[in-house]
Structures are given as C-alpha cells and as structure tokens.
Amino acid sequence: MHEVKKDGILFHRFDHLGHCDRLCHGVFTRQGGVSAPPFDSLNVADGLGDAPAHVRENRQRILRATGGTDLMWMRQVHGTRVHIAEKGAATGTPVADALITAIPGLLLVVQVADCQPVLLYDPRRHIAAGVHSGWKGSVANILGRTVAGMISEFGCRPADILAGIGPSLGPCCAEFRHYQTELPEAFRSYKGPRSHFDFWAISVDQLCRAGLQKDNIEVQKVCTRCHDDRYFSYRAEKITGRFAAVIGLSPPQPT
Ligand SMILES: [Zn+2]
Numbered sequence: 001m002h003e004v005k006k007d008g009i010l011f012h013r014f015d016h017l018g019h020c021d022r023l024c025h026g027v028f029t030r031q032g033g034v035s036a037p038p039f040d041s042l043n044v045a046d047g048l049g050d051a052p053a054h055v056r057e058n059r060q061r062i063l064r065a066t067g068g069t070d071l072m073w074m075r076q077v078h079g080t081r082v083h084i085a086e087k088g089a090a091t092g093t094p095v096a097d098a099l100i101t102a103i104p105g106l107l108l109v110v111q112v113a114d115c116q117p118v119l120l121y122d123p124r125r126h127i128a129a130g131v132h133s134g135w136k137g138s139v140a141n142i143l144g145r146t147v148a149g150m151i152s153e154f155g156c157r158p159a160d161i162l163a164g165i166g167p168s169l170g171p172c173c174a175e176f177r178h179y180q181t182e183l184p185e186a187f188r189s190y191k192g193p194r195s196h197f198d199f200w201a202i203s204v205d206q207l208c209r210a211g212l213q214k215d216n217i218e219v220q221k222v223c224t225r226c227h228d229d230r231y232f233s234y235r236a237e238k239i240t241g242r243f244a245a246v247i248g249l250s251p252p253q254p255t
Helices: 052-066 135-140 142-154 185-190 199-209
Strands: 002-006 009-013 023-028 070-072 082-085 098-101 106-112 116-122 127-133 162-165 217-219 243-249
Touching (some): 009 052, 052 070, 052 106, 052 243, 082 142, 098 142, 127 243, 162 199
Parallel strands (some): 070 106
Antiparallel strands (some): 106 243
C-alpha cells in the first residue's frame, strides 16, 4: 500500500495495482471533502442525510483524483448480485454488490463504513471489478461470485487476477455475539478469542478458493473502527458517512 496526494486529497493505492499502467484506482479516507459533521468530510454516499451539493462535490473530487471519465455507483444491499457494466448501458445505478467492467474511463465505486471494499483487476484481459463485501457478503461469498462473473463474461483466468482488500472491520473489532445463528459453521476456524472473527482472512481464502494466487492478494489491514478519525465507521459512530474505493480502466488516450 502506498500513499498518493493529488489535488489536495490524500488516498492510498495497492502496490501491485499501482504498477498496472492501464488502471486507475484509489482507496480514499474520510478526509479531503466538504461535508459537515457527522459526514466530515469526504462522504460520497447520498441518502444518509448529508447535503446533496456536498456529496456532489466530494464525488467530483474522487473522480478528479482517480483520473477517470465517469463514476459508476451501485445501490448496495448486502445481496449477491454482480452487475456487468456494458457499453452504452453505463448510466443508472444498479442494485448490486459488485460491478465488473471493460469500459475505459468508467470508474466503479464501492462505498463503505466497516464493510470490505475489494478491488479486482485482470491485467491480461483488462477487466476491473469493485466489490462490497460486508459480513452477509462474506457468508454469500460475493467475492467468489464476482470472480466467477469475470471468468464467464470476460474469459479471465483467476490466476491472473490481482486483488486488494481495503480498510474495514478488523479481527480486533468484528465482534459477532450471535455468530451461532448469523455465521456458518465453516467460519468457526476464523474465530479468535471471544466472538471476534477475522473477515480479512475469510476473504483471502474465498479469493484463493476462486483460483486467485495468494501472492496476488494485498490486504490493507487497517481497521475502520480503530481508525474512525481517518475512516467512516458505522460501528463506531452509527450516523456517519461512507468512504470510497474506486477502480477502473484508464480513459482512452487522446491521439
Ligand atoms: Zn479494530
């Protein structure tokens, strides 16, 4: 992971994705925007009570900093739907928890406050995907479903796919008191002391089971709840904003 500062906004890039020259991506913090508390300041989500003009400005800032042409959003519902953004049909906001695209310049946005933003890229086929994986997404294996979509729709080879897992609830804070009813038996091996679970390890294993190479998976290992000064955290603050993780193919170069 390395830090980038562009247009006055500080964000992070995964090291392996940062080396791909036809890719734009960034994992933002809550800093560098215009929203007032409790959405201070780089809140990118509408519908939470933040001023629409502030959300619009914040979205412009992440688009400028990442360097794409358009942002594509999804209405995240902790479901299992993987949406393929196709040429000419890129407008609108699909109900989905994962987006995949091959369209240059179109940046896919994942909005989170404790859930995992997971960015995927196949540098051989030039296919990018953004995934919202909360605990329900982990249970439903939304990551495996997204990789399956990259394979079936675009012919990706999972061994080529690079993955980055952004700031989210760490094993320090992912407490599930009702884990016996909420989480499957298969997650028990990820349980630490008390009722805390390592969802980062769950995601790494789900990606490996989908065929990714472990060396191609970078985990930022920053817990949002422990760092709620830097990231929005629903568990820490309840009424709060969402920060963005963004990925897409670079816009076509002017000739
Ligand atoms: Zn924590």
